[in-house]
Amino acid sequence: MLPLWKFIVKGIRNREASNPNFQCTKLYFMNHHPPPSSSPTIIVICSIHHHHRVQAVTGPPPQSFPQHPSSHVSGMEAISVLSVPHPIEAKLIGWRTFCSHKKSHGRSSAQKDNHKNCASIIPSLNRKGTHVHKLQSEDNSTMTTLMLYNANNGFFTQADSIWNEIINSCYNLDIHTVLGLIDAYIEGRLFDEVIQIIHQISLRHPELQHQVYAHTISCFGKIGELELMENTLKDMVSKGFLVDSVMGNAYIIYYSRFGSIPMMENAYKRLKSSRLLVEKDGIRAISVAYIRDKKFHSLGSFLRDVGLGRRNVGNLLWNLLLLSYAANFKMKSLQREFLNMLEAGYEPDLTTFNIRAVAFSKMSLFWDLHLSLEHMKHNGIFPDLVTYGCVVDAYLDRRLGKNLDFALRKMNVNDSGVVLTDHLVFEVLGKGDFHSSSEPLLEFNRGKKRWSYKELIATYVKKKYRSNQIFWNY
Incomplete structure (x- = not known):
């Protein structure tokens, strides 16, 4: 392939041979000492019918051309020079001509065609820039997809290599890409790499810091890495970010699940010192931790x-307080706190009544049990499987099965069996015999047959009767 400057000179000579009115007068080499990576500029001065034209192209200079242009070009007007980047110089198929002169009376048809060809090059170059930007965006998307694929499939070396290339470039990072990579690294237990990603984001993309910190703290907490969670939280606070209510409650939830009671209590004190309220999920998590360790007095404290007067958590606080007394069968304290709940303006729900019903059933307090059922009916609360189980177990354990129909006469035994009581009650008081026997029937025949309480009670009574019989096989 000919060098570009030879191609230019050859084109000029052919033009002179084909058009007698066209004459190239001078060629000037514009760059004094061009660097190796750039291309010098040659100015071609031509004359057509004594009207001067100036053409500017880019290309290497011939050795015989003078290295310095004249200080003044007479009869010429100002021109613009088309500059083409060096990497695509070899692919250049034409050049743009800027002319500033009077309209020539004797312009030939060949000159008109030349202008049309040059004008068609301009939009093609503009389209090329748009196409390059589109290809770059597609390439960036491909890189992130490939990085996440490698990370999710355990190819962490390849994923880390692509990540370093992305983070050290001008690529516009998407937060979902960063969080996906962090999830994959934490699943692979590459905790040092996760910390490194956080530091890189802090330096290169500070606008994503808070979201990355919050997500990483949550991920460390979910897998029980409390020390890493604590260090990441301290690092976030040192950067000037505040701990919000969501993050603070998640913080105590993870300590209640994976930490000891003292660690959980310290986390709760830190939340209080930050003037943040513990929300419903945090209250349940701390209560479960106390129940798990049988520390019901600490639960009440x-x-x-x-604050038992908080309205935004419903009856949860009062129900847990009643449960702490029912666990140790402190019946007088249970009754007293129930009355305090009514005086505070709270309406008992199904869980509230079933906590008392289970305690009355286990203590064989039939009168209190029937009063509780009357109170439920008066408040319009429908019993569930736990409520029926309290009545059935209380009578059958005392061998009062013949009086069971009398006890159930005011209850609608034709309703379908369902469990609506808070499962924290079962964590503390367990499940009754009738509840444990009937629940598998409800689970096994779900969607096929709807068991009524009457059918469940009849099945359980028959089972209880057979278990009391002794069969001798001779």
Whole structure:
């Protein structure tokens, strides 16, 4: 292939041979000492019918051309020079001509065609820039997809290599890409790499810091890495970010699940010192931790510290307080706190009544049990499987099965069996015999047959009767 400057000179000579009115007068080499990576500029001065034209192209200079242009070009007007980047110089198929002169009376048809060809090059170059930008965007999307694919499939070396290339470039990072990579690294237990990603984001993309910190703290907490969670939280606070209510409650939830009771209590104190309220999920998590360790007195102290008058959590605080007394069968305290709940303006729900019903059933307090059922009916609360189980177990355990129909006469035994009681009640008081026997029937025949309480009670009574019989096989 000919060098570009030879191609230019050859084109000029052919033009002179084909058009007698066209004459190239001078060629000037514009760059004094061009760097190796750039291309010098040659100015071609031509004359057509004594009207001067100036053409500017880019290309390497011939050795015989003078290295310095004249200080003044007479009869010429100002021109613009088309500059083409060096990497695509070899692919250049034409050049743009800027002319500033009077309209020539004797312009030939060949000159008109030349202008049309040059004009068609301009939009093609503009389209090329748009196409390059589109290809670059598609390439960036491909890189992130490939990086996440490698990370999710355990090819962490390849994923890390692509990540370093992305983070050290001008690529516009998407937060979902960063969080996806962090999830994959945490699943692979590459915690040092996760910390490194956080530091890189802090330096290169500070606008994404807070979201990355919050997500990483949550991920460390979910897998029980409390020390890493704590260090990441301290690092976030040192950067000037505040701990909001969502993050603070998640913080105590993870300590209640994976930490000890003292660690959980310290986390709760830190939340209080930040003037943040512990929300419903946080209250349940701390209560489960106390219930798990059978520390019902500490549970009651915690509930009073939170404040029994909080309305945004419903009856949760009062139900947990009643449960802490029912766990140790402190019946007088249970009754007293129930009356305090009514005086505070709270309406008992199904869980509230079933906590008392289970305690009355286990203590064989039939009169209190029937009063509780009357109170439920008066408040328009429908019993569930737990409520029926309290009545059935209380009578059958005392061998009063013949009086069971009398006890159930005011209850609608034709309703379908369902469990609506808070499962924290079962964590503390367990499930009754009738509940444990009937629940598998409800689970196994779900969607096929709807068991009524009457059918469940009849099945359980028959089972209980057979278990009391002794069969001798001779």
